[in-house]
Amino acid sequence: MTVLCLIELGDGGAAADASLRALTLARALAGSGGGEVAAVLFAPADAAGPPAAELGAFGVRDVYAVQAGDGYAPAAWARGLAELAVSAAAAGVVAAATDRGSEVLAHLGAITGQPVAASCIAARWTSPGLCELVRHRWAGSLLEDAALEATLTLLTVASDAVPAEPAASPADAEVHSFCPDLADTDLVVRAAESAQRSGGVSLATARVVVGGGRGVGGPEGFEVLEELAGLLGGALGVSRVVTSQGWRPHRQQVGQTGTKISPELYLACGISGAIQHMAGCLSAKHIVAVNTDPDAPIIAHADYAVIGDLSQVIPALVEAIRAR
Amino acid sequence: MEIAVFVKRVPMVGGKVVVTADGQDVDTRMSGFTVSPHEECAVEEAVQIVEREGGSVTVVTLGPPEAADQLRDMLALGAQHALLLETDGREWGPIATAAAIADVARHRADSGAAPFDLLLFGNESADTGGFQVGVRVAHALGLPAATGIKRLERTDGGLRASREYRGVQESYDLPLPAVVSVKEGINLPRYPSLPGRLRAKRAAIDTVTPQWQAEGLRKIGLRVPQETRKRAEVLGTGTAAVPALVALLDELGVLP
Numbered sequence: 001m002t003v004l005c006l007i008e009l010g011d012g013g014a015a016a017d018a019s020l021r022a023l024t025l026a027r028a029l030a031g032s033g034g035g036e037v038a039a040v041l042f043a044p045a046d047a048a049g050p051p052a053a054e055l056g057a058f059g060v061r062d063v064y065a066v067q068a069g070d071g072y073a074p075a076a077w078a079r080g081l082a083e084l085a086v087s088a089a090a091a092g093v094v095a096a097a098t099d100r101g102s103e104v105l106a107h108l109g110a111i112t113g114q115p116v117a118a119s120c121i122a123a124r125w126t127s128p129g130l131c132e133l134v135r136h137r138w139a140g141s142l143l144e145d146a147a148l149e150a151t152l153t154l155l156t157v158a159s160d161a162v163p164a165e166p167a168a169s170p171a172d173a174e175v176h177s178f179c180p181d182l183a184d185t186d187l188v189v190r191a192a193e194s195a196q197r198s199g200g201v202s203l204a205t206a207r208v209v210v211g212g213g214r215g216v217g218g219p220e221g222f223e224v225l226e227e228l229a230g231l232l233g234g235a236l237g238v239s240r241v242v243t244s245q246g247w248r249p250h251r252q253q254v255g256q257t258g259t260k261i262s263p264e265l266y267l268a269c270g271i272s273g274a275i276q277h278m279a280g281c282l283s284a285k286h287i288v289a290v291n292t293d294p295d296a297p298i299i300a301h302a303d304y305a306v307i308g309d310l311s312q313v314i315p316a317l318v319e320a321i322r323a324r
Numbered sequence: 325m326e327i328a329v330f331v332k333r334v335p336m337v338g339g340k341v342v343v344t345a346d347g348q349d350v351d352t353r354m355s356g357f358t359v360s361p362h363e364e365c366a367v368e369e370a371v372q373i374v375e376r377e378g379g380s381v382t383v384v385t386l387g388p389p390e391a392a393d394q395l396r397d398m399l400a401l402g403a404q405h406a407l408l409l410e411t412d413g414r415e416w417g418p419i420a421t422a423a424a425i426a427d428v429a430r431h432r433a434d435s436g437a438a439p440f441d442l443l444l445f446g447n448e449s450a451d452t453g454g455f456q457v458g459v460r461v462a463h464a465l466g467l468p469a470a471t472g473i474k475r476l477e478r479t480d481g482g483l484r485a486s487r488e489y490r491g492v493q494e495s496y497d498l499p500l501p502a503v504v505s506v507k508e509g510i511n512l513p514r515y516p517s518l519p520g521r522l523r524a525k526r527a528a529i530d531t532v533t534p535q536w537q538a539e540g541l542r543k544i545g546l547r548v549p550q551e552t553r554k555r556a557e558v559l560g561t562g563t564a565a566v567p568a569l570v571a572l573l574d575e576l577g578v579l580p
């Protein structure tokens with residue numbers, strides 16, 4: 001039972017980390033049905049070769065390079081996957097639960113009339129067509145055990161909760177080109193990319209995130225947090241209270257309806273630790289909380305805490321780091 | 325522009341989610357109800373468009389009779405009409421939900437009322453997070469769809485919808501009618517005004533009763549993930565904790 005896994009390409013044409021995590025779950029699913037995982041990527045014909053060696057390390061023997069025109073068109077990508085699933089006799093299609101992965105799988109579910117289980121962290125077939133899985137609800141604050149009965153098993157993977165693990169025995173990946181039959185309607189919605197990248201350290205991939213919540217007190221209070229983030233080569237992240245007050249822009253929000261972060265260190269200042277906020281930092285390696293309230297919920301999620309007023313602690317910390 | 329916005333009634337959860345003893349639901353005895361922030365932003369976006377160019381906003385929810393409360397909340401934000409797709413409280417899956425929503429759009433077209441030009445959704449529901457109802461509705465109606473949208477602008481032929489992908493801005497040109505699912509951050513929703521709330525209290529809510537259907541994804545049970553972190557080690561109080569904090573940052577290798 002072959003499982004197709006959608007691979008998104010990151011910087012320099014390498015497979016995106018989220019896709020390698022999805023590939024790890026896809027390989028386990030394929031194994032539970034005695035089959036293999038195959039990788040699918042959408043790249044214009046003239047693009048540099050797909051990262052075959054990298055995918056081979058994850059146990060991929062077959063890489064399908066689908067020709068679906070230039071750029072990203074969600075319905076066209078889904079049509080390509082639907083046709084490839086038939087031609088490769090696949091029993092499942094898996095993607096990372098990124099904006100694109102979630103969107104393409106939703107289209108694929110609609111095209112094939114099959115259910116889609118979103119944000120899975122584990123999945124295996126117990127018999128053909130019947131999959132036992134665990135998925136996130138409430139952005140990971142709650143787990144759902146579920147059964148998925150379908151002629152084509154469709155899943156997205158909550159990639160922040162699943163590690164990327166290369167296969168025990170790597171495979172020699174071979175690249176096949178695949179040309180689906182697209183309808184004009186599949187290409188109506190197509191992304192036009194603007195060239196400019198937003199500057200600075202990206203919140204989603206920052207090694208250090210300095211977080212600020214309502215406890216910062218107002219827009220002026222973020223200056224010193226930004227200074228600290230700059231010193232540590234990190235990014236500023238904030239809670240929803242901060243964005244809904246208009247103190248900081250929404251793109252800096254961490255949480256269920258903001259950005260998911262996975263830094264080495266998350267220094268959360270004046271943030272209470274509401275479940276929707278914590279959903280955005282489930283995969284932070286170390287959390288340090290600075291809070292005046294020793295009973296704030298965040299203390300139960302943090303590894304370390306400083307009990308105190310952030311408007312005193314943070315400037316003193318900046319000064320101490322500068323003095324080193 | 326005639327706009328429909330789809331919102332879902334979900335429990336308002338604070339510090340932690342509690343599951344009922346039978347493991348089937350979120351315990352809501354102590355909580356209020358709300359809609360996802362994405363959906364509230366969808367309503368705000370629709371109200372702003374209608375304020376600019378006329379038309380009307382219809383808010384629609386599929387849920388138990390009590391979901392009328394959430395419709396009134398949205399009317400208070402400036403929507404003109406409300407429709408309840410009433411259920412018996414059972415959980416509906418995304419396929420059945422999308423089918424019931426697509427029927428609403430079709431009946432409206434059949435009934436002679438001006439058809440919807442724009443169907444706005446949240447990017448995902450707050451509770452079940454399926455990331456799919458809007459796209460399924462688009463396919464059922466043969467409409468173009470864009471998801472995860474954080475900026476909407478009017479163009480000659482329709483709409484330009486934009487979002488960010490891996491740090492790059494990408495935009496989609498959509499003809500109307502279209503389906504768009506939006507994310508929090510697209511706007512800052514207003515607070516309901518007092519006249520708005522009074523109007524919402526008196527407003528009529530249309531009700532229809534769609535048919536539930538089973539689907540391939542079935543819930544077996546819910547559980548709270550195992551807490552992996554222990555209570556934090558307290559480094560100290562106030563600025564006296566700073567040397568310990570610096571030592572910790574050094575140990576983690578994050579100091580310049």
Ligand SMILES: Cc1cc2nc3c(=O)[nH]c(=O)nc-3n(C[C@H](O)[C@H](O)[C@H](O)COP(=O)(O)OP(=O)(O)OC[C@H]3O[C@@H](n4cnc5c(N)ncnc54)[C@H](O)[C@@H]3O)c2cc1C
Pocket residue numbers: 212213214215216238239240241242253254255256257258259269270271272273274275276277280290291292293296308309310311336337338358359360361450
């Ligand atoms: C469906 C849904 C989705 C949501 N999505 C998100 C999301 O993506 N991200 C998000 O953040 N929230 C989200 N929320 C909101 C969330 O529930 C909380 O309301 C929010 O996270 C609280 O922000 P806060 O911690 O800054 O504020 P508060 O909860 O008010 O906490 C402030 C904290 O600061 C401390 N404090 C006060 N003064 C000081 C000081 N001088 N020094 C140090 N500490 C101090 C207080 O002790 C307190 O712990 C969502 C809510 C819902 C319903």
Ligand SMILES: Nc1ncnc2c1ncn2[C@@H]1O[C@H](COP(=O)(O)O)[C@@H](O)[C@H]1O
Pocket residue numbers: 330331332333360362363384385386387418421444445446447448449450452453454455456457458
């Ligand atoms: N029961 C419902 N009633 C109205 N709209 C819904 C319902 N369920 C989902 N939606 C809409 O579809 C979006 C995506 O939901 P989902 O696919 O469940 O993540 C939500 O943000 C809502 O806009």
